[in-house]
Amino acid sequence: MAGRWNNFGEFGAQGVPGWVALGRELDRQVTGIKSPVDSPRGLAARLRYLTKSPAGMEAMRRAGINARQRTIDAWLQKKQKPRRANLERIDAAYWDLRRRNLAVEWARRLERGTRIEIHPVDQRSVVRGREREIPVRRMTVRGHQIWDDIIQAWVDGDAGLLDIAWDEIITDIGSDYDSYSHVTSIGFGF
Template sequence: MSTDGWRQFGLYGADDTPDNVHGKNALGRALEDALERRIIEGGIKSPATTRRGLAARMRYLTNSPVGYAAMTAAGITAARKTIGRWKKGTQRPNPANLEKLDTAYWALRAHKVLNNLGAFKQHLYNHGAGTVVEIHPVNQAPVLPSRRRDLQMRTLTVRYVWDSAVDAMKEGDVDALKDIWDDIIAEMDSDWGAYTYVSHIGLGA
């Protein structure tokens, strides 16, 4: 596929599969996926149905007013004294309330992570070492055989864009994400234009 064909994305059929998107969109998705992993992987590992998992959730949820608000939002109507007994382990919540406590915990965990994106930025910055970006080229299956190019998955270590990238993801600023993606692929060789559109982006974070 000619360089002009990549600039005129879809001219030879590359837009016939939903996998292929502009890098700005794939970068936004990759950031959202990395943030979701951070929420889950940094959370309590033990299930709410175990003694340890329940105790950890109760400590987390009863540590601040926002925790009680999260329980209320999850549909828990138990009195404070009952919740206190759950925390002490002298009374066990019924299965329905266990599920609601788990919902409340993860909602509060996500809320706290999303409201401290500075920590996520530092995670991506990685003390200056940056984050590996795995770039999967467009799926060329729908492209005319004579117009296909030999493209491979590429990896780049990206260091200095993460503050702006996370802010753009939060704001849904696709124009900013486009500029950031252009900066990232500019580090490639002369084939950089072939990675304006991709099938997937993964972040090693």
């Protein structure tokens, strides 16, 4: 993390590290099955999504579902209901796979770059005289390399890589880049 803003929050500024906001913004853009997993409709939709491809089976395995193929088939045909613990794992597996699949699509769309909006830290409760002048910043982030890194880090939950990517973005701002190592939120579309 860019680091001259050493004791962040010492004078009352509120915000989160830029990479956290970056991850949150990506989380916000995730779309998928809206029905909850404990509804018959939501469960059926998740199971269909997960059993359609080898990647789905892999995702279930990663989520810790050890059920045999016969059991999964029985779930699919609604002859049997998964146990509570397995329901949660199915939900986790679904969102895991969904994020991976979205990531592929997003990486493709982000090849051309996109414009991001950076909302600076909230300084309303900062000690008087210690405020900084930090405007809302808009900048276009180009280059598939950086977006590939960001999305990969987001899928893997790799905070370190996401942090490095954020540093790379804000260094483009110039001399006051460090003002944006912490932010309230980030917005972008693709």
